[in-house]
Structures are given as C-alpha cells and as structure tokens.
Amino acid sequence: MTVALLQVRGLTxxxxxLTAVDEVSYEVEAGTVVGLxxxxxSGKSTIVDCISGFQPADGGRWLLDGHELTGLxxxxxxxxxxxxxxxxxxxxxxxxxxxxxxxxxxxxDGVGWLQALGRGSRLRGVEKAAExxxxxxxxxxxxADYARAPAGILSYGQRKLLAIAAGMMARxxxxxxxxxxAGVNPTMIRRIEQVxxxxxxEGVTLIIVEHxxxxxxxxxxxxxxxxAGRKIADGPxxxxxxxxxxxxxxxxxxxxxxxxxxxx
Amino acid sequence: xxLSFYIQLLLNGVVIGVIYALVAMGLSLxxxxxxxVNFAHGEFYMLGAMLAYFLSMNxxxxxxxxxxxxxxxxxxxxxxxxxxxxxxxxxxxFERSILLTLGLSMVLQNGAVFLFTTTPRMMQTRYSYxxxxxxxxxxxxxxxxxxxxxxxxxxxxxxxxYRTRVGRAxxxxxxxxxxxxxxxxxxxxxxxxxxxxxxxxxxxAGAALAPVYAxxxxxxxxxxxxxxxxxxxxGLGNISGAAIAAVALGILESVAGGFLPLxxxxxxxxxxxxxxxxxxxxxxxxxxxxx
Amino acid sequence: MRGGWLRAFLxxxxxxxxxxxxxxxxxxxxxxxxxxxxxxxxxxxxxNLVYGYTGLLSFAQVGFFGIGGYTAALLVTxxxxxxxxxxxAGGVLAALVGLVIGxxxxxxxxxxxxxxxLSFALLCLIVALEWVSLxxxxxxxxxxxxxxxxxxxxxxxxxxxxxxxxxxxxxxxxVAHAVIYLVVTSRLGRAMRAIKLNEPLAQSQGVNPLSYKLLAIALSALLAGIVGGLFVFYLTIVDPSIFDFYYTETMLIMVIIGGxxxxxxxxxxxxxxxxxxxxxxxxxDLRMVLYGAVLIAAMLLFPGGVGGWLQRRxxxxxxxxxxxxx
Numbered sequence: 001m002t003v004a005l006l007q008v009r010g011l012t013x014x015x016x017x018l019t020a021v022d023e024v025s026y027e028v029e030a031g032t033v034v035g036l037x038x039x040x041x042s043g044k045s046t047i048v049d050c051i052s053g054f055q056p057a058d059g060g061r062w063l064l065d066g067h068e069l070t071g072l073x074x075x076x077x078x079x080x081x082x083x084x085x086x087x088x089x090x091x092x093x094x095x096x097x098x099x100x101x102x103x104x105x106x107x108x109d110g111v112g113w114l115q116a117l118g119r120g121s122r123l124r125g126v127e128k129a130a131e132x133x134x135x136x137x138x139x140x141x142x143x144a145d146y147a148r149a150p151a152g153i154l155s156y157g158q159r160k161l162l163a164i165a166a167g168m169m170a171r172x173x174x175x176x177x178x179x180x181x182a183g184v185n186p187t188m189i190r191r192i193e194q195v196x197x198x199x200x201x202e203g204v205t206l207i208i209v210e211h212x213x214x215x216x217x218x219x220x221x222x223x224x225x226x227x228a229g230r231k232i233a234d235g236p237x238x239x240x241x242x243x244x245x246x247x248x249x250x251x252x253x254x255x256x257x258x259x260x261x262x263x264x
Numbered sequence: 265x266x267l268s269f270y271i272q273l274l275l276n277g278v279v280i281g282v283i284y285a286l287v288a289m290g291l292s293l294x295x296x297x298x299x300x301v302n303f304a305h306g307e308f309y310m311l312g313a314m315l316a317y318f319l320s321m322n323x324x325x326x327x328x329x330x331x332x333x334x335x336x337x338x339x340x341x342x343x344x345x346x347x348x349x350x351x352x353x354x355x356x357x358f359e360r361s362i363l364l365t366l367g368l369s370m371v372l373q374n375g376a377v378f379l380f381t382t383t384p385r386m387m388q389t390r391y392s393y394x395x396x397x398x399x400x401x402x403x404x405x406x407x408x409x410x411x412x413x414x415x416x417x418x419x420x421x422x423x424x425x426y427r428t429r430v431g432r433a434x435x436x437x438x439x440x441x442x443x444x445x446x447x448x449x450x451x452x453x454x455x456x457x458x459x460x461x462x463x464x465x466x467x468x469a470g471a472a473l474a475p476v477y478a479x480x481x482x483x484x485x486x487x488x489x490x491x492x493x494x495x496x497x498x499g500l501g502n503i504s505g506a507a508i509a510a511v512a513l514g515i516l517e518s519v520a521g522g523f524l525p526l527x528x529x530x531x532x533x534x535x536x537x538x539x540x541x542x543x544x545x546x547x548x549x550x551x552x553x554x555x
Numbered sequence: 556m557r558g559g560w561l562r563a564f565l566x567x568x569x570x571x572x573x574x575x576x577x578x579x580x581x582x583x584x585x586x587x588x589x590x591x592x593x594x595x596x597x598x599x600x601x602x603n604l605v606y607g608y609t610g611l612l613s614f615a616q617v618g619f620f621g622i623g624g625y626t627a628a629l630l631v632t633x634x635x636x637x638x639x640x641x642x643x644a645g646g647v648l649a650a651l652v653g654l655v656i657g658x659x660x661x662x663x664x665x666x667x668x669x670x671x672x673l674s675f676a677l678l679c680l681i682v683a684l685e686w687v688s689l690x691x692x693x694x695x696x697x698x699x700x701x702x703x704x705x706x707x708x709x710x711x712x713x714x715x716x717x718x719x720x721x722x723x724x725x726x727x728x729x730v731a732h733a734v735i736y737l738v739v740t741s742r743l744g745r746a747m748r749a750i751k752l753n754e755p756l757a758q759s760q761g762v763n764p765l766s767y768k769l770l771a772i773a774l775s776a777l778l779a780g781i782v783g784g785l786f787v788f789y790l791t792i793v794d795p796s797i798f799d800f801y802y803t804e805t806m807l808i809m810v811i812i813g814g815x816x817x818x819x820x821x822x823x824x825x826x827x828x829x830x831x832x833x834x835x836x837x838x839x840d841l842r843m844v845l846y847g848a849v850l851i852a853a854m855l856l857f858p859g860g861v862g863g864w865l866q867r868r869x870x871x872x873x874x875x876x877x878x879x880x881x
Contacts, residue, residue: 016443052759074758083759090756092749094866103749106742107761113770116742127742150875171762301670352855359612363668367850370804374843428713430871433695485800489677492670500666534678535569538659545663 003066003252005030005205006051006082006174012059013046020046022229025058028174028207033200038207038226044209045087048178048225052084053077065173067136079108079204085180086172093152097143097162100151101134104169112158114193130140130169137165141195157188164195170202175199176207196227213250217241224251267354268400273522274515279407279476281514282414286469287487288494289421290462294436296501297458299358300350303365306488307372308463311471313479314376317387331413331471338467342460347493350459351452369488376393376481384478392475411473417468418507424461425503434458438501486530493537499547509548570729577718585716590789592829593721593728597782598802599809599825600735600818607815609771610751611665614803615656618679619649619779620786621797625683627784628696628793638702642784649780650773657772661765676798694850695794695795702788720789731778732822738774739818747771748816768855769819801839808846811853814862824861828854 001088004027013021028034036044049055051062053074061070069077083104092100109126116123138144141161146154154162160180167175180196181189189212196219200206210216216223217237225233225240227249233240240246287309294302306433312334317331349368353361394405425431425460436444445451470484477483494513513533521529540547578584598616605613630641652675660671683690690696699850704712704723714720738744749757750764758764787793805828813824857865 011829016440048744054755054758074755075761075763078759078761086759088754090753090759092752092756094752095745095748099745102742103745103757105759106746107763111742113743117737119741150870152870169877256732295666301666335680349851349855357858358666358673359606359610359669360858362612363807363850364854367805367847367854370847370850371844373848374840374847378838378840378844402810486677489674493674496667496670500664525685531678531681531685534674534681537631537671537674538656541663541667545659545667 004028005064006064008047008051008060008062010060011047011050011057011062013055014058015046015052019229021050023233024226024229025060026224026231030173030203030205031200031203032221032222033196033206033208035220035223036207036222037213037216037228041228042226042249044226044230045178046229048084048176048207048209051077052082052176075107078170078172082176083167083170083172083174083177084176085160085167087178087182089159089163091151091154091157091159091162091166094150095140096148097151097154098131098134098147100162101137101166101169102130104166105130105133108170115156133169134165137168140198142166149177157184157191160188160192161182161195164192164199169197172204174205174207176209178209179211180208181210181212191214193199200225205246228238266400270519270520271401272403273518275401275403276407277515277518279411279414279514280473280518281511282411282418282491283322283469283473284490284494284514285507285510286414286417286465286472287358288510290465291372291491291502292495292498292501292503292506293434293438293458293465294462295495296454296503297434298350298361299441300353300361300365301358301492302462303362303488304369304372305462305466305491306364306370306484306486307376308338308341308466309470310376310481310484311341312415312439312467313387313474313483314380314481316468316471316474317385317479319383320387320389325393327409327475330448331468334471335464335469339460339464341467342463343456344484345463346456346459352453369484373481373485380481382482384480387474387479389475400420404476406475410476413472415466417465421461421465430454430457435503438503490530490533493533496537497533497540497548499549500551502547505547505549556757558764566782568688569711573725574722577721581718582817583717586721588830589721590717590724590786592826593724594782594786595805595809595829596822596825597728597731597778599813599821600732603748603780603810603818603821604735604739605768605771605775605814607810607817607821608744609747609768610754611768611771612669613672613772613775614669615653615675615772616779616806617787617798617800617802618672618676619653619776620783620794620802621679621683622649622652623780623783624787624793624797625690626780628699628787629689631702631754631788632696632699638785638788642781646777646780649783650777652770653776654769657769660764661768676800676803678799683798690795693795695792695796697792697794699788699791703730714788720785721755724782724785724789727782731782734774734778736818743767743770745817753814785845786804786871801843804843804846808849811850811858812813814864814866815858817860817865820862820865 006028009025011021011024012019020209038044046055050057051069053072061068063069064080064082067080069080092103095103109130111123111126135144135147138147139163143158143161151162152261164177165178181192183260184192191213196206208216208220221236223237223240225246232245232249233243287305291302291305294300301401312539314395315337316330316334319325319333320327325333349364350361353364389406391405395402396405396408433444434457435455437449437451492511496511497523513536517529517532520532576589598620602613602616605611623642626645626648627638627641630636630644631638656671656675657668660668684693702714704714706712712719715722738809742778746757746762749762749768750767754764783797787797809828810821812828853860857864
C-alpha cells in the first residue's frame with residue numbers, strides 16, 4: 001500500500017476566538033484531481049493557507065510524500081513540491097509573462113548565487129530550458145502571444161491562466177488551485193477546465209478549492225465538502241450530490257449551487 | 265547618595281516621560297489605524313511649541329489659553345493633513361507614506377529654519393520662575409503644569425478610546441484591520457479622527473514643554489526618532505504599550521542622565537530598541553495587548 | 556542584439572569621457588563635483604538596490620557610509636593599514652552591521668526594518684559624538700594623511716592632487732555600478748524584483764525573501780562602506796557630520812526622481828542632482844524645502860520617477876490594439 005501524496009491530519013486553525021478549521025483530516029492520492037467545496041466561511045481557503053505555510057496552524061500536521069511540511073515557511077513548502085495559486089490572483093505586473101514563469105522556476109533548479117552571477121554556460125543552459133518550458137506552458141494556456149508582454153496588460157481571466165502556468169513551472173508534485181474560476185466568464189471556465197485536464201494528464205496532482213460547485217462536480221472524481229471548519233463529506237460527485245448533510249449545508253444556497261454560481 | 269536627588273531625577277523623568285508618551289501614543293495611534301509611520305510627527309511637536317511661544321511672547325496670551333489654542337490648531341492641522349495628503353494613500357503603500365511624511369517633515373523643518381533661524385528661544389510665562397518646594401526637592405511649576413496637561417490628555421484619550429463608539433472602532437482597526445472592515449467600520453472616518461487626535465497630542469506636547477526647554481526649529485527632529493524607538497519597544501500598534509514604554513524611558517533617561525553624560529542617556533532609547541528587537545521582537549507588550 | 560552593443564559602446568564612451576575630464580580642465584571645482592557625483596551615485600545606487608529593486612525602505616545607508624569612513628580612518632592612522640585595506644575593512648564591517656540590523660528587524664516586518672534603519676543612523680551619530688575614546692567625538696579625526704596606494708606592477712600612486720581622488724572615486728564608482736548591474740540583471744535581481752512586486756507570490760514559488768533582502772542590504776552596505784572609507788581621505792577629515800541626515804535625504808531624492816528600480820534612471824538623477832545644487836545656488840534650507848516638496852509631489856503623483864514613467868510608456872505600447880503579433 002503506497003503512501004498517499006498528501007496527508008493532512010487533524011488540521012486546526014483558530015481565528016479571533018473562532019475555530020475556522022476544526023480537526024480536518026484527509027489524504028490525496030497521487031495523480032488525482034480532488035475538489036474542495038463548502039459554503040462561505042467553511043474554512044476552505046484557510047486550509048490552503050495553512051498547508052502552504054502562509055498561516056500558522058494551531059494544531060495538526062501535514063506531509064507531502066511522507067515528508068513533514070508542518071510549520072515550514074511557504075518557500076520551503078514550495079521547494080518541497082507543493083505550489084498554490086491565490087484567490088486574489090497574483091502576478092508580477094511589471095515583469096513579462098516569460099519572466100513571471102522563469103521566476104517560478106528558478107529556485108528549484110539547483111543554480112547557486114555565485115553561478116547565477118557568473119553567467120557561465122551551465123546557467124545559460126538552465127535558463128534556456130526554463131524559457132522553453134515557459135513557452136510550452138504559455139502555449140498550453142493559450143497565452144504564447146503575450147510571452148514578452150508585461151503581465152499587467154492581461155485580463156482577469158488571463159491572469160488566472162498565467163497563475164496556473166506559473167504554479168506548474170517548477171514541476172511540482174501537487175498544485176493547489178484557490179478558486180481558479182471565480183469571477184471568470186463561461187468560455188474562460190471551459191479553457192481553464194481543459195488546462196487542468198492536460199496538466200493532470202501529465203501526472204500532476206491537483207486540489208481545487210472552489211465555490212462553483214458545477215465546475216468541481218464535472219471536473220473532479222473526488223470531492224471533499226467542508227462546513228463550519230469540519231469535513232462533512234468525502235467521495236465521488238454522485239454520492240456528494242445526494243448526501244443529505246451536504247444539501248443541508250447548502251440549504252438556501254442549494255438553488256444557487258445547482259445553477260453553478262457560488263455566493264460571495 | 266541623596267534621596268532628594270533621586271526624587272528630583274524621578275520627577276523630572278516622569279514629566280518628560282509623560283510628554284514622550286503623548287507624542288508616542290499619537291504616533292502609535294496613527295500607525296495602528298492607518299499603517300502609516302508619520303515621519304513629520306516631530307514637526308507638529310515643534311510647531312506646537314513654536315506657536316505657543318509666538319502666542320505667549322508676541323501676542324501676549326497667557327499660558328493656558330495658548331495651550332488651548334495650540335491644541336485646537338493641531339487637531340485642525342491633523343484633519344487637514346489627512347484630507348490633503350494621507351487620505352489619498354491606501355494602507356498598502358507603506359513606503360510611500362513614510363516618504364510622503366518625510367517630505368513633509370523636510371518642508372516643515374527646513375522651512376521653519378529658513379524663517380526663524382536655529383536660534384533657540386526661551387518661552388517665558390507668568391509662572392516661569394515659580395517652583396514648588398517640598399523638603400529638598402524643587403520642581404518648577406511649569407513642569408508640574410506639563411505633567412498635569414499630560415495626565416489630562418491621557419484621561420481624555422482613554423475616554424475616547426474606551427468609552428466612545430468611534431474610539432472602539434479605532435482600537436478595532438488597530439488590532440485587526442480586516443475584521444474591523446468586515447464589521448462595517450468606515451475606515452476614512454476612523455482614520456481622519458486618528459490623525460487629528462495624533463497630531464493634536466503632538467502639538468499639545470510641544471506647547472506643554474515649550475516653557476520648560478528651549479524652543480527651536482530642530483527640536484522635533486530628535487524627538488521623533490525616540491518616539492519611533494518607543495513604539496517599537498512598546499510593541500508596534502499598541503497604544504498603551506507605547507505610553508508605558510515612554511514613561512519608563514523618561515524615568516530611565518533622567519536617572520541615567522544624573523550619572524552619565526547627557527547624550528549617552530539619549531542613546532538609551534535606541535539601545536533598548538535594539539535589545540528588544542533581538543530578544544522580544546513583538547515589543548514588550550506585543551500588538552493589541554491591552555494593559 | 557544591436558541595441559545591447561550600442562548601449563555598451565555608449566557606456567564605455569561615457570566613462571572614458573569622465574576619466575578624460577581632469578586632462579581637459581584642472582578646474583578644482585569641476586573635480587569636486589565629480590567626486591561628489593561618484594560618491595553619491597554609489598550611495599544612491601546601493602539604496603536603489605535595497606529600496607528600488609527589493610522594495611525595502613531603508614535609512615541605514617548613511618550609517619554604513621560613516622562606519623566605512625571611521626573604520627578606514629582609524630585603521631590607517633592608528634594601525635598603519637593601507638587605504639585599500641582600510642576601506643575594504645570599512646565595507647566589510649558595514650556589511651556585517653547591515654546583516655545584523657537587517658536580520659533582527661526583518662523577522663518582524665518591513666515596517667520595523669524601516670524604523671530600525673532610521674534609529675540605527677541616528678545611533679551612529681550619537682556614538683560618533685559620544686564615544687570619544689574611539690571616535691574623538693565632535694572634533695573627529697582631522698588631518699588624515701595623504702594616502703599612497705600600491706598598484707599591481709609595483710607602482711605606487713600618491714594621491715596628492717584633487718585629480719587623483721577624482722580618478723580613485725570615479726574608478727570605484729564604475730566598479731560598484733558594474734557589480735550592481737551584474738546583480739540586478741541576473742536572476743538574483745529578478746528575484747528581488749519579484750519580492751518587491753508581490754512577496755507572497757514569490758514565497759509560493761520557492762523564493763526566500765529574507766535571504767535576498769539580506770543580500771541587497773549587505774551589498775549596498777559593503778559599497779557604501781568602501782566609498783565612505785575613500786571619501787573621508789578626500790576630505791582629509793572624518794567627523795560626526797558624515798552621518799548627517801542630509802545625505803539620506805539627498806540619496807532618497809536621487810532614487811525617487813530617477814525611479815526606484817531603474818538602474819540608469821538613478822545613475823542619471825544622481826549626476827544631475829550632484830551638479831544641480833551648485834548650479835541653482837539655493838541655500839541648503841530652501842533646497843531641502845524643495846526636495847521635501849518634490850518628495851510629497853512624487854509620492855502623490857508620480858511614485859515611479861523617471862524610470863517608472865518610461866516603464867509605463869512601455870506598458871502603454873502593449874495595450875494599443877494590434878500590438879500583439881498574430
């Protein structure tokens with residue numbers, strides 16, 4: 001029996017006297033696409049912030065491929081093989097798209113500072129490879145035309161695509177996407193969906209946090225549902241759809257959920 | 265070792281500490297609510313002192329009316345400062361706000377030097393030569409007035425922060441900005457008031473101390489650096505922590521100044537700040553810990 | 556890559572022209588301006604590295620400058636070190652101090668770092684004034700001897716004339732800028748810019764913000780310390796006025812106007828602003844009022860300086876319809 005890629009045990013986070021995440025445990029197998037849904041305030045983004053090191057957890061541990069990630073700072077977790085995107089889409093507006101991607105690749109490629117300054121052939125080789133991979137990913141997400149454009153000119157949806165591409169640059173084992181289709185038009189949603197499929201086909205494991213329940217249901221073979229900081233359901237979409245606790249959690253938002261619009 | 269000597273030093277230290285506290289609390293309030301470090305804070309202290317000097321020496325106002333006028337003017341200046349300059353900056357441009365207030369400080373300080381020269385002036389009042397004598401301890405009446413004003417200002421600030429809605433809102437924003445905004449607090453109104461109060465405290469401090477020490481355009485400059493050190497020692501964003509650290513520093517400086525060269529005592533603030541940063545970075549009281 | 560070669564050619568031409576100036580005119584005033592430009596350009600270049608590229612507002616540069624000056628002066632006069640070694644030691648000491656204050660305050664926040672850097676500069680002034688046994692107090696260390704540098708090939712260069720210091724400081728400025736250029740155009744500079752532009756994003760990509768911030772601080776401190784060590788020998792005196800806040804204000808203006816993060820912009824503005832004060836003949840106070848007003852205006856209206864304006868024009872070109880190749 002192989003160890004799951006990501007193991008989360010008893011994750012707990014308290015905020016201003018409120019328990020935002022309450023002893024949440026789950027495992028993610030390598031190569032899968034797992035959805036994480038739940039009504040507002042259920043703790044989805046907090047979980048992402050905790051396991052990626054951006055917020056300190058108050059309890060629990062999490063491991064990637066058996067390696068302890070608990071308490072590590074965000075950049076160490078990224079180097080360990082887990083990257084993430086942000087709800088508020090982040091990009092380096094003043095850098096070109098290619099540079100945006102090359103930054104994402106540079107810390108993991110084994111080139112030291114002195115080598116970086118030395119401009120030797122080893123560095124050039126590594127940079128060329130990164131650039132080639134960057135162009136590849138830009139093509140995958142359909143932004144190849146803007147490779148040399150500053151990221152500031154991109155539309156909201158295009159920035160989301162760029163963020164996904166950047167998350168892939170360092171060949172991570174696991175990518176966590178935080179609301180990849182929030183606020184995005186239906187055409188772009190389909191495009192992002194295709195991108196996710198392609199990435200998964202290349203062997204990347206994905207966790208997708210979303211409000212858009214329809215999107216998750218059609219994309220993921222396994223869905224975890226949170227409510228008020230606790231995991232209330234975990235299984236294939238068909239089962240989740242008919243789970244009474246899930247329906248109860250979305251009560252009042254159920255009609256909206258079925259139409260595929262999360263409520264802010 | 266003369267007991268009265270110590271008591272004298274202690275009293276002087278308390279007075280200066282209370283004044284430090286006024287300036288530091290104003291700075292801390294502005295930082296807590298707006299996330300802006302007001303570089304020009306010392307200049308308003310200086311302007312308060314210069315205005316008090318002008319009102320009493322050239323206009324002939326008495327000490328108390330002068331202080332009142334200066335405080336009112338300072339509060340108004342605070343409003344103007346917010347509306348004209350600080351309000352257009354959003355919370356995330358921390359560096360821009362420091363540079364903006366630095367520019368303001370350069371304009372005010374050098375403008376004052378240009379207009380008034382660096383010659384120190386002594387502000388004389390009716391009470392200037394009066395002293396209160398208890399046993400061997402002599403305290404000038406002006407210092408006592410300064411202390412009284414400071415304590416009055418403390419009380420007023422406490423009342424505002426803890427007994428009014430807008431004061432609670434200010435504390436809320438200082439403690440946890442996102443939560444406060446989510447609850448529906450209007451950041452602009454709270455910020456405006458915080459700046460007005462902060463600048464008002466600074467001006468009041470200047471007016472209170474004007475008769476005690478010499479008044480000159482560069483007096484705010486070194487003062488404000490100490491205020492910065494104080495708010496780090498007390499804990500960034502912690503207003504009461506700043507007050508406590510300020511008074512403690514005032515006393516420490518005064519007592520040390522009795523034995524060491526004066527400028528060494530001046531360095532105490534910065535040495536203490538560095539020690540705090542190395543040993544307990546969140547400050548003596550951390551952020552948002554109310555005493 | 557014709558653009559690159561052209562630029563390199565122009566740079567070499569410019570540097571050669573600068574070095575030729577003492578041969579063309581012996582005017583000491585011009586040479587003094589040159590020394591001033593060289594020194595300030597190194598100071599503002601370092602500040603640009605820390606603030607413009609990495610996004611860390613720092614007031615510590617003048618502290619490093621003065622530490623370098625005092626260290627070099629003391630080592631040369633009391634320990635008989637050569638100027639090279641003294642200035643180098645000044646730079647290294649400044650860099651170490653920079654690492655200490657950087658590490659201790661950056662753990663807390665960049666707000667704390669800004670405040671600590673400020674207090675550090677003031678503390679330097681106080682120490683210079685008060686630790687008389689070390690620094691000779693307010694009188695400083697006057698009468699620094701004319702240095703003699705050993706050059707490769709056994710030559711000995713006695714810096715007796717103003718032109719000698721001109722060559723020395725200009726030469727160091729060229730080296731310093733070459734180093735800075737090397738860093739900012741490398742992936743190290745790219746990481747620094749990433750940290751400034753969006754630190755959480757950089758962290759999520761494996762970039763350790765602390766190490767790059769410390770690198771920027773240490774390098775800027777090293778360069779400031781060395782130039783300080785050389786500069787005080789030009790002045791033949793080191794005293795507490797080397798920690799004057801005036802230096803900080805001037806450096807900041809140079810960086811703001813040139814454009815934070817713009818290598819050539821800051822170099823250009825340091826040239827213009829070194830020459831300007833004497834051209835305009837303002838009194839210092841009025842000049843500072845003007846600088847203050849410029850700072851305020853810049854923060855409210857054009858925070859990017861000249862470099863930022865050029866950057867926005869580049870951006871605008873991409874936004875025009877048809878700008879993207881099919």
